[in-house]
Amino acid sequence: MIAEATRTYRAGEYHEFEGRGRRFLYLVPAGAIFEVDEFAGTIIDRLADGEASHDELIDGLAAKGMSIGDAEELVAELLGSRTLLAAGFKPEAVQEAPAVFPMQTLVMNLTNQCNLSCQYCYEFGADKVATPDGKPKFMEMDTAKASVDFLMEQSAGRRTVHITFFGGETLMNFPLLREVVGYANQRAAEFGKSIDYSLTTNATLITPQIIEFLSENRIGVTVSMDGPKELHDKLRVFSNGMGSYDMIAPRVKALIAGHRTRPIVARVTLTSNVTDVIRIYRHLKEDMGFHEVGFAPVTSTPNQLYSIQDAGMDTVLGQFKQLADEYLEYALRGEMHGFTNVSDTIAELYQGVNKSQPCGAGLGLMGVGPSGDIAPCHRFVDSDTHALGNIKTGIDREKQQEFLTRGHINNKYECSTCWARPLCAGGCHHEAYVRYGNTGHPNLHYCDWIREWTDTCLRIFGTLDAQNPQFLETFAERKAL
């Protein structure tokens, strides 16, 4: 009376890309990358026109000279990898993170004070979320000790933990930093963990003694610097409006010359008049001598004068692509290029990450302010709205859960059909809060940009896989374990 439904298949969720004439698929949501041969390619082409029956696919392959057995095997491979989905296939729900996630990184804002007055600062600028009134301006040692203990206790089975020092201007509280490193080294030894450190600074306060300390303790340094003088001084200014370039340039050079144990990284904030990525890169890499340079557009509400509008983003992306091509040339010769935006993406593609949260904020990473208040990350430090407890009383698990639920990819409807979601997962919680007033809102203003950038990096990945796969093996070690 009623016939058995015929087996029909539709295309799975994937993004196709090419590398040196070979065809690759980036499978979503797994985050897996496969190269496909000619036969698999014919099936993919057929499915682009809509559903197909099992028999039609097999017949099509047979017509291309494939044996039936081989064709069945190919279809099984495609089904197994979910390149092909049976009609009526329903994906499993995304796994929830464990309720208590072991800590890995603690960002300690040693002070909320700063000697610069960069207009775009997310801590002091127009779009700030911090409410520092009545709170301590500098962290005290007892808060710092409690923070280190907290990290040790909450990191459970992790072998390596990480402390990032942050500000304000981090080095305005260098005496505390020095003490914390001593204390944390001792505690880590007691817990049998290894620990490493990094800090972010505007470089105005660097002295030879500080350089020596940083180098001896293998503390990674990121310098906030926006490029050559003319660009850097547009927004990175002292409170009297004077630019900070002349002050920091000799200090940065001394730092790079004197600190030999860790790479020194420049972190550039792109704004409406600072979009000349290539010129900035050349200056920071070649003239200043930074090992690596990373770029990110400023976080702001769209109506700020310094925020980058769509046309500006097109310029940025165009130049990102040029630098990415240069990265590829270097990589094909087996050399490391300093453009970190590519390395970071390639590292994630190598592992095949599939994120349910855009980053580790509130999960394996927390920020602590001078008051001891715990925040999802350094960008939310000192904000009453976003506090997740205090270092002395512990994490407020309910608030943490609320934050994580909001940021979960399951709750970002717009992301559910996007092929770039395994890497992006809706983007920065803080950016979302500033733009949309909700940390769980997808960052829709940069979707196209993320997809194009991810595609660019996938092509680099494919080309390297075809021509210099050894280079990709340098990404085998996971950043975080």
Next chain:
Amino acid sequence: MKHLRPVNRKARRIDEIISPPAQDVEALQNRNNPAPQRPHFPMGCALSFSPGWEVDSAGGTAGLCQPVERDIYDCYVTCFWPAQVPDHLNNYPDWASKCATATKDWRNLDLVFP
């Protein structure tokens, strides 16, 4: 995998999961057998269809593999379709009571005038 080549770490994990282990002789033997028979779907609109519900290859109804008349019950009781048949749940529970075998008794089915 012969036609897909895993390129990143996640792809290699998928490959390990779906590729039968090489030493598994039984799995190798079974490879070329047809896929196991799928379960028979219960009746319902979404997953099943009845052949013969429109026209045969000649454009008529004579060559359908099921008599057209039996289609009436696809819209009545098993899968109520209000546009086609009276509502058997509330208003016309006895509409088909004089029609035991649709292919023979279909003339006993009458129109209703709500």
